[in-house]
Amino acid sequence: MTSTVDRILEAAEARVRQAGYHGFSFRELAADVGIKSASVHHHFPTKEALIAHLTAHYRGKFKEELASLPVGRARVAAYRAMFREQLELGFGMCLAGMLGAESEELPDSVAEETRRFFDMLVADLTDTLENDSGEPRRAAIAIIAQLEGAMLLARASGSIKHFDDATERLEKLI
């Protein structure tokens, strides 16, 4: 049995990943969970607080998943498989990717948590590539950009094939 807070976070994640920060209301979110919007406000006072918390939570979940991935060059392929699976399951954009696109017009706390997500990702991949790349940090940034852009393009085109095409030679960026 999952707590109400967890169910709110799960529903909010789905909503943001499909439609962005401004693309859904507290009422829609509450309906997803099976409660009323006032009950959502009981757990998260404002939309800003909810999405900032969600983004930090997403970063934590993501970091946990990273812990189980292989090290070295193989980790890049595992990143690719992770992103692809999210697309294939219909989960929408990466949460931080969606918020990153909108970030200039988002509340500060949300933009800040989004920034921290990418800092974490860049750090993880930079560490990973330290022995495989002359410029590990630059390679890490290029790979993350490629994955986010491939997701975006696949959604825009309505075809997961675009993700596969865009990332097939991902390791050339190392």
Added chain:
Amino acid sequence: MTSTVDRILEAAEARVRQAGYHGFSFRELAADVGIKSASVHHHFPTKEALIAHLTAHYRGKFKEELASLPVGRARVAAYRAMFREQLELGFGMCLAGMLGAESEELPDSVAEETRRFFDMLVADLTDTLENDSGEPRRAAIAIIAQLEGAMLLARASGSIKHFDDATERLEKLI
């Protein structure tokens, strides 16, 4: 002297590129132009009609700019410079990139125009790379994804340096 329609399109482009489809209202848009929201509705009956038209218009403008770019491999570097300049001037995401991220929850006509933008871009770059790549279409898709993802990452991180890092070895994708 620009027409009211052109000023509406210009303001709408800026709004969508910063905040997305749901991130602004007709009243804000009208204020940008210096008119009332009812006057915006006179030119574009609905938000869907406005943004669908805007996206088709953006595709046309983009295609015109492409006409002045060099051919062959040098065109890839010119693409990169184009995208970078937009970021540097504070123009936000690529319009189609922003709408592509949100596309699953957008009105059909808007999603369709967004798809057509990327079809056009992929076709242009595929033609360009025909003599320089064994898989010109796949290379084209990879390059476009890289550029869109680099914009997204630069915005999320608040640093144009991330765009430069992500795209420095863009030609490796050819």
Added chain:
DNA sequence: GTCTATAATTTGATAGAC
């Protein structure tokens, strides 16, 4: 072509009962 006025609905958020 632009305006004022307004309709009908939705939004984020709060008060207070249970």
Added chain:
DNA sequence: GTCTATCAAATTATAGAC
């Protein structure tokens, strides 16, 4: 912790005067 009820503001959109 959830609800009903409600608020004030904002939203997309329309009617009709000028």
